[in-house]
Amino acid sequence: MPRLLGIDIPKEKRMDIAIRYIYGIGPQLGREVLDEAGIGYERRAKDLTEKEISAITAVIQKNGYKVEGDLRREVQQNIKRLIDIKCYKGNRHLKGLPVRGQRSHTNARTRKGPRKTIGGLKKAAPSAG
Secondary structure (H helix, E strand, O other): OOEEOOEEOOOOOEHHHHHHHOOOOOHHHHHHHHHHHOOOOOOEHHHOOHHHHHHHHHHHHHOOOOOHHHHHHHHHHHHHHHHHOOOHHHHHHHHOOOOOOOOOOOOOHHHHOOOOOOOOOOOOOOOOO
16 A cells, blocks of 8 residues: 555555545645646556655645644644633534534434433332222
8 A cells, every 4th residue: 555644545546536535635635736746647546656656745745735643633723722712613512512503403413422312210100909
C-alpha cells in the first residue's frame, strides 16, 4: 500500500478516489492536487512511483492544506471552544444530541445511540381471592 502523509491509501483504487482516504481531502481538492502534481485520475495507486508520491505530498504541503492530524486537532479545538463558552451548539455536543437543528424527538439514533428502555417493575395486580 502506498503511504501519503502517513496514511495507507488503497492500492487497487483509482487515484482520484484513493486520495480521498486522507482526512481533509475530498473530490474537488483531490482533483486539484492530482492536476498540480501531474498525475492522471485513472492511475492506480499501486502504479505510482516514489517520485509521484513525493510530488503529491509536496503539493499538499506547499499549498498549506490542513489535512489529517492538524485538521482533526483544529476541529476538536473548535468543538471544545463551543462547549467552554456554553453556547447552544456546545451544549448539544456535550449532551450527544444533533447540533444542526435536526429533529430529535424521533430519529437521531446515530447521534443518540441505541434506545435505552426506561421503566421499572410493574406491580402485580391484587389477586382476587
